[in-house]
Amino acid sequence: MSSLSCGIDFGTSNSSIALAQNQTISLVPVEDAHVTIPSAIFFQQVDNKAFYGRTAINLFFSRQPGRFMRSLKRVLGTPLMKQGTVVNGTAMNFSNIIASFLRSLKQKADAGAGQEVENVVMGRPVHFVDNSPESDARAQDELREIARRIGFKNVDFQYEPIAAAFAHEARLTGEKLAIVVDLGGGTSDFTVIRLSGQSVRKTDRTSDILANTGVRVGGNDFDKDLSLAAIMPELGYRSTYGDKNLEVPLKPFHDLAEWSKVNFLYTPKLITQTRQLLHQSHDKRRYRRLLSVLENETGHALLAATEGAKIALTDQEMYETPFEFVEEGFVVPIKRRLFEDAIRLEVEKIVTSATQCLRDAGVGNEAIELVILTGGSTEVPLVQSEFRRLFPNAAVADENKLSSVGLGLAYDSQNKFGSHVAIKA
Structure with a gap:
């Protein structure tokens, strides 16, 4: 071979x-x-x-x-x-x-x-x-x-x-007892492992790998949470229509906030339904923006701007997110606090999975000597602070x-x- x-x-x-x-x-x-x-x-x-x-x-x-x-x-x-x-x-x-x-x-x-x-x-x-x-x-x-x-x-x-x-x-x-925190776009994965420069030649690492856990939460979920919390309301999310004050259908907004589902939205049926609801909308200015996104197929541009806001909020306390492609002069100011509130439940799931990994490995937080952070989502300040709090005695490699x-x-x-x-x- x-x-x-x-x-x-x-x-x-x-x-x-x-x-x-x-x-x-x-x-x-x-x-x-x-x-x-x-x-x-x-x-x-x-x-x-x-x-x-x-x-x-x-x-x-x-x-x-x-x-x-x-x-x-x-x-x-x-x-x-x-x-x-x-x-x-x-x-x-x-x-x-x-x-x-x-x-x-x-x-x-x-x-x-x-x-x-x-x-x-x-x-x-x-x-x-x-x-x-x-x-x-x-x-x-x-x-x-x-x-x-x-x-x-x-x-x-x-x-x-x-x-x-x-x-x-x-x-x-x-030698170090380490936990790897791998936060990708789609999943968050954790491993507790014994590391050593002398172990690099070993072909069987079974005895060194103490536990693995993972959860289907990642950076794309952060994008979705931020979109639903800060941006979709500006497109009429959770607004009402008609004499009975019914809530507009939520599925198009949820799909528009998820990378893997955007392409399935641009159907004549949904665009026709959105046009019909616009006539009965109680918030025509915002709901018209949704129609514009569907008609012009700018859902991915909307998500890219959301992702840009997430990245900007890594370093900034507030970011004015531009959506000129939807409507001239359309800007949504977003505070980091709102973003952190939006993703808090997802971060809790991530921390829970990491804690389960420790439990499965049979080690306490204080035993971890090295935290290896990998994946773009580990840049998020809330994620950083949670893992530094969880492992206060460990060195961090990122x-x-x-x-x-x-x-x-x-x-x-x-x-x-x-x-x-x-x-x-």
């Missing part, structure tokens, strides 16, 4: 691929010089040609005709995998769509290696789907089948938080937030498929 191998971190929001070759592990540039790529696809209307990452995002937001998709990982293990979708008038299977994106990563790795890469360790969340072992197993099987279809002969899996731990372990000089999982998966791949190599960031 060839010792050349790679690790793929197929994320809900961002993805990366790293090679294990010639005694070195290194991230592969996947979009120009970038070693991470947004998990986004744009199919141009004229011929359904696919574009990926930042290119896809730029094509979509420059209003090029076509179909834009994000958060594809969340479809794995769900009925949508079989149902498929319509892309520019053509029925398309989600398995083929995901394969298209992952094939583009593999091609970059093959080019970087100078030969075809046949061995891969795919990252996976602790739970693709909460409280459904059957759906969880199906999601992994679907991802395995896709990996084989795009040219990998040997496919293995590793939990993403364990991979993040492996990436940090190579730089440790002593470098390479978006690429540590990919590096760790490649490190795991060399342990599984080849000889020991050194990590190069």
